[in-house]
């Protein structure tokens with residue numbers, strides 16, 4: 530089983546409009562609500578890949594209850610720690626020319642008692658899992674070393690851990706040696722305090738991170754696919770050219786597919802091909818963190834994996 534951790538869950542609202550005009554009253558053509566916060570996208574995609582998943586983290590208030598209802602409706606197994614603070618909303622404004630603008634609420638503060646309560650729950654939940662993913666931001670009140678703590682607990686029980694976050698959470702989490710991280714170019718720059726100008730420098734940066742005790746450093750490159758750096762080799766996975774509909778959540782879809790790859794014991798090249806296919810297929814649907822199996826299977830055949 531794969532456990533996904535979402536410490537700052539959300540109701541994701543996708544607003545479809547013609548064109549965003551600053552300072553004007555705008556009517557939304559269509560609005561869809563989905564359970565969000567990166568980890569919930571990961572959970573949904575793992576389920577679509579056909580693997581057993583359990584979503585955990587914090588939920589609170591009416592919005593938290595709504596997110597739980599949506600997860601139950603989508604048959605995504607979940608076991609959250611409930612807090613008094615209201616779960617946030619994240620808005621993705623999609624214009625007819627394909628532009629996407631995201632507005633992410635910070636999330637209400639979480640108390641120390643709630644953090645302690647969650648950690649007790651987490652310890653029990655991960656006992657029956659093989660792989661744990663932890664994704665996204667945290668709200669105020671949650672220490673910036675939380676992922677480092679959760680990674681240490683999972684590793685002590687022999688679990689594989691994927692961490693996908695940014696800023697100081699990523700910096701602190703890396704110290705605990707997760708099995709895999711998935712920074713993008715900006716996150717590598719922030720983490721190492723360097724500027725990366727080209728693919729070679731991205732690889733050099735990823736190698737530095739790998740040598741800090743991380744088995745797989747995955748760097749996602751949008752339409753250019755992804756790199757995987759291991760102790761022994763560097764791989765690149767290139768998706769075919771596709772006409773995207775909504776790219777939000779493709780990083781989460783990639784994390785989900787890698788978690789599935791780890792769970793199934795795939796070799797690194799197979800894992801990369803699968804992750805590129807699933808994440809590229811996610812860009813072909815309007816819904817965040819979802820893909821059609823037929824898209825994924827078609828793309829899978831055309832992904833080019835190269836050992837560099």
Ligand SMILES: Nc1ncnc2c1ncn2[C@@H]1O[C@H](COP(=O)(O)OP(=O)(O)OP(=O)(O)O)[C@@H](O)[C@H]1O
Pocket residue numbers: 713748749750751752753754755768769771773776777778779780781783804805806808809812
């Ligand atoms: N335009 C695209 N065409 C094909 N595949 C894409 C495209 N955009 C994203 N992907 C796939 O999704 C993966 C993740 O995308 P990206 O690199 O944008 O991640 P990210 O920065 O973490 O994104 P986000 O935070 O929006 O989820 C890519 O490695 C690629 O496989």
Ligand SMILES: O=P(O)(O)OC[C@@]1(O)O[C@H](CO)[C@@H](O)[C@@H]1O
Pocket residue numbers: 537539541565566567570619620631633664665666777778779780781817
């Ligand atoms: O604040 P976080 O958790 O870092 O990011 C939240 C978020 O933007 O990430 C997802 C896309 O990756 C969206 O579904 C979601 O709302």
